[in-house]
Amino acid sequence: MKKTLTEKPKIFHMTQGNPGKLIVAFALPLMLGNVFQQLYTVVDTMVVGKYLGVSALAALGACDWMNWMMLGIVQGFTQGFAILMAQEFGARRYDRLRSVIGNSTMLAILFSLLLTVGGQIAARPMLLFLQTPQTILADALLYLRIMFAGIPIVMAYNLLACILRALGDGKTPLQAMVVASITNIVLDLIFVMGFQWGIAGAAVATLIAQLVSSVYCMYHIGKLEILRMEHSDFRPQTQLFMRLLGLGAPMAFQNCIIAVGGMIVQFVVNGFGVLFIAGFTATNKLYGVLEIAATSYGYAMITYVGQNLGAGAYERIRKGMRYAVLLAIATSVLIAVLMLCFGKGILGWFISGTPQEEAQTLQIAYFYLSIMSLCLPVLYILHVVRSAIQGMGNTLLPMVSGIVEFLMRTITALLLPLAVGEVGIFFAEIAAWFGADVVLVVSYFVVAGKCLHKKMEVR
Secondary structure, eight states: OOOOGGGOTTOOOSSSSOHHHHHHHHHHHHHHHHHHHHHHHHHHHHHIIIIIOHHHHHHHHHTHHHHHHHHHHHHHHHHHHHHHHHHHHHTTOHHHHHHHHHHHHHHHHHHHHHHHHHHHHHHHHHHHHTTOOHHHHHHHHHHHHHHHHTHHHHHHHHHHHHHHHHTTOOHHHHHHHHHHHHHHHHHHIIIIIISOOTHHHHHHHHHHHHHHHHHHHHHHHTTOGGGOOOGGGGSOOHHHHHHHHHHHHHHHHHHHHHHHHHHHHHHHHHTTOHHHHHHHHHHHHHHHHHTHHHHHHHHHHHHHHHHHHHTTOHHHHHHHHHHHHHHHHHHHHHHHHHHHHHHHHHHGGGOOSSHHHHHHHHHHHHHHHHHHHHTHHHHHHHHHHHHHHHHTTOOHHHHHHHHHHHHHHHHHHHHHHHHHOGGGGGGHHHHHHHHHHHHHHHHHHHHHHHHHHHHHHHO
16 A cells, blocks of 8 residues: 555645744754754764864865855755645645756756866866965865865755755655765774874865765655655656756755856955965854854745745735744844854864964954854845745746845955955855845845735636
């Protein structure tokens, strides 16, 4: 006897029940998953910083934004595809859902190949353009080349995880991240400290961990009856391709333009010396920890809003939004307090060198961490509002917010250090968050108003 959808506890419709409880229930596994994802990022940094030294840590930081740009493009496309998946699932159009997944897979394969080739071509010129110090250029380039070679693996995991999230399953991606984190930590110790592979060992460990998580997600997707794919599901559909690109391309461009702004910041940071780069990098590695809950609430809102939009439950979207904003603000305040109290000790795990080098690097890192922590509610509102708009099928306005984010980050990074010195670079990220929030809050009310108007027309 075949199992029915209702017998699958890992996937569920978010169109019924208390919105706040649904969002929390969906976001909590994602938070735990992000904790483990950030864990292996942090372990990478700790092993590199402590075992290989300040120069290797600076090399890791010098290529951070280029690596993040590729990841951002991958996540932009896959999250855009997932919006349509969530809407079809919410409307219970499962045949259509399978076609969306099939066509999304073909687009994902195409873009992963293009990004792999493009990344290899652009890696060295971009590092030189960013004025990466010669002392760390070779390590930074080696790390990028390995990471870019693994883009198809990264694309596979993100697509598979987005499919599961679109169906309301936040637990399987969590389990995948737990397995990947353990794999990465073990391989970090073996490759970097055991085999003496240096910074290359950290990159290889990360990619193998991503591959393990991809296989894990694929195995569990294969057990879902409603996702029994047929050859016809992979038949190219021009109209569907265009709709998927219409959702994914603006999100990919948004992440890309944000990353370009980050690279401009890195360009400025690279002019302040290796110790400053290392301190800046140490805090940036905690950036992911700071926004763990924010990205989880974001994923929850894309799925929640997408499913309810597909079901025509417009009033539930507004109720869910109110719950999500309150949760986001409360969570960000809690994380900020923890970072202000314990952040200096955590940062010390990443830094090694002479006592003078450690003290100077730690001072730079903690000052930057304090500024970001105090402004964390702004970042959390950004994630929730942007994701809600995307879940309603509008990815253009969030893209505009990304452009504003880029402009604010770039202008602040280039001009403020001229007025107040190198400390001015720490406010580039904060300015970007504020600028994006202004655009997103206004955009949300515009898009939500259109949804309400559509509801009245249906009546």
